[in-house]
Amino acid sequence: VLNAPKVHEDIPVPVRWMVFHLELSRCSDEGVVEKSVCLEVGDRIQMHEDDVMNAVKYFDSVALLMYLPNKLPDLIFTKFDPVVSRLSEVLAASFTRPSAGPLGEDRRKLRTTGILRKKFVEELFRGKFNPHPFSVDMFFALLEYLRISDQIDKDTYFIPCVLPLDDPNPVKFVTECSPALL
Numbered sequence: 001v002l003n004a005p006k007v008h009e010d011i012p013v014p015v016r017w018m019v020f021h022l023e024l025s026r027c028s029d030e031g032v033v034e035k036s037v038c039l040e041v042g043d044r045i046q047m048h049e050d051d052v053m054n055a056v057k058y059f060d061s062v063a064l065l066m067y068l069p070n071k072l073p074d075l076i077f078t079k080f081d082p083v084v085s086r087l088s089e090v091l092a093a094s095f096t097r098p099s100a101g102p103l104g105e106d107r108r109k110l111r112t113t114g115i116l117r118k119k120f121v122e123e124l125f126r127g128k129f130n131p132h133p134f135s136v137d138m139f140f141a142l143l144e145y146l147r148i149s150d151q152i153d154k155d156t157y158f159i160p161c162v163l164p165l166d167d168p169n170p171v172k173f174v175t176e177c178s179p180a181l182l
Contacts, residue, residue, distance in 0.1 A: 017055040019045055021064060024078055031079030038076055071145040072138055086125065086139060087148070090116065093124055094162035114163045118155040 023041045027033055042052035056076060059065040066077035077083065094110045106120035122136050140157060143149040149157040 020055050021059055028078040031082040033076050035074045068145055071141050110162055114159050116157045116159050
């Protein structure tokens with residue numbers, strides 16, 4: 001390994017793109033910015049709209065930003081922490097014991113069947129989701145895009161990763177059998 005030739009590739013990135021990335025990171029307190037804010041940041045450093053979108057796509061390809069033009073075309077994620085922390089809160093809610101009250105049944109369903117209702121997430125994140133720019137609907141769209149969940153109907157989603165790993169009906173192996181005759 002020490003004598004192996006070093007494999008690397010220099011990719012020229014315009015300095016203006018690097019400045020754009022730094023400025024964009026400073027503008028996003030929540031880790032999410034609207035496309036219009038991106039364009040304003042680009043305009044401030046004298047980048048054309050095409051250059052801004054090329055920079056966004058480039059930084060998305062090297063995992064410094066996340067841009068989902070087919071699912072959430074007006075949002076650009078500059079930090080992954082807010083999305084990951086909200087997802088981990090949903091996962092943690094599936095591992096806690098169901099309590100009495102309006103969320104108890106939803107928590108039980110999530111834990112046993114992987115069914116997640118939008119109302120449950122809204123209650124779980126009350127006050128944590130800013131309606132602008134990142135909402136509960138956008139959270140579910142992101143989960144679908146990342147193939148973490150699948151929509152069952154308008155307000156219900158299936159999240160298989162919350163289901164228990166062990167099978168409640170273990171396979172019973174046959175210990176004795178007569179040999180097959182040929």
